[in-house]
Amino acid sequence: MHAWADVDRPARLVQQTVPSDDRDPKALACYGLLLRSADADRMLLRFVDGRPVSAVTTRFLDWCCADLAAAGKTALLLVWDNAAWHLSHAVRAWLRAHNRDVKRDRRGVRIVVCPLPSKSPWLNPIEPRCLHGKRRVAEPARLLTAHELADRVCSAFGCTHEPHLSLTDHVA
Numbered sequence: 784m785h786a787w788a789d790v791d792r793p794a795r796l797v798q799q800t801v802p803s804d805d806r807d808p809k810a811l812a813c814y815g816l817l818l819r820s821a822d823a824d825r826m827l828l829r830f831v832d833g834r835p836v837s838a839v840t841t842r843f844l845d846w847c848c849a850d851l852a853a854a855g856k857t858a859l860l861l862v863w864d865n866a867a868w869h870l871s872h873a874v875r876a877w878l879r880a881h882n883r884d885v886k887r888d889r890r891g892v893r894i895v896v897c898p899l900p901s902k903s904p905w906l907n908p909i910e911p912r913c914l915h916g917k918r919r920v921a922e923p924a925r926l927l928t929a930h931e932l933a934d935r936v937c938s939a940f941g942c943t944h945e946p947h948l949s950l951t952d953h954v955a
Contacts, residue, residue: 799926807929808832813936814843814948816861817909818851826912826940830933832949835866837873839948844877846948848892858893862908865901916940 801809812831817824827850829843844861851859863869878894885891899906920927920935927935937944 794921794923797924801926811929811932813933814840815909815913815940816843816847817912819908826942828937828940828942829945830936830947832947835868836950837868837871837877838950840868840871840874841877842948844881844894846945848881848894851892852890856892858895860895860897862897862899862906864899864907869898912940 812833812835814829814831814835816827818827827847829846831839833839848859868874878896881891882893885893916936916939919939920932933947934944
């Protein structure tokens with residue numbers, strides 16, 4: 784892993800062992816949306832309890848649209864990679880229904896999906912920010928709990944640590 788460090792004190796990552804009785808998740812999924820504007824860029828982040836499946840993806844998009852609508856926005860150009868939960872039939876059907884409802888009601892945020900070519904993450908403007916964010920939250924000497932990691936990520940990107948998305952709850 785590359786990281787900024789003093790020449791006389793290079794960063795050293797220590798391999799950690801997870802105790803077998805540790806109840807903390809071994810991985811933490813996070814949805815992120817980089818909002819770019821002439822004024823300033825900002826990130827919307829939501830962590831996921833469990834896996835990032837289609838039903839959770841649509842909840843994240845619904846939450847993002849509510850945030851954008853509150854800010855007076857009417858459209859979202861969504862640059863997406865080829866993750867399975869982006870390309871699923873359920874997500875594509877939700878997007879069609881969402882955009883149809885926005886057009887019919889004449890309120891809300893329309894979503895225009897801009898898919899990236901396969902195997903080209905460097906075209907996604909959020910990727911470099913995520914890479915630098917990983918460097919800012921790394922802890923070389925100990926394991927972070929899932930909550931500590933989520934707090935650090937939100938702090939690194941200057942956003943609020945929102946309640947985690949899951950399959951069993953609904954986004955307000």
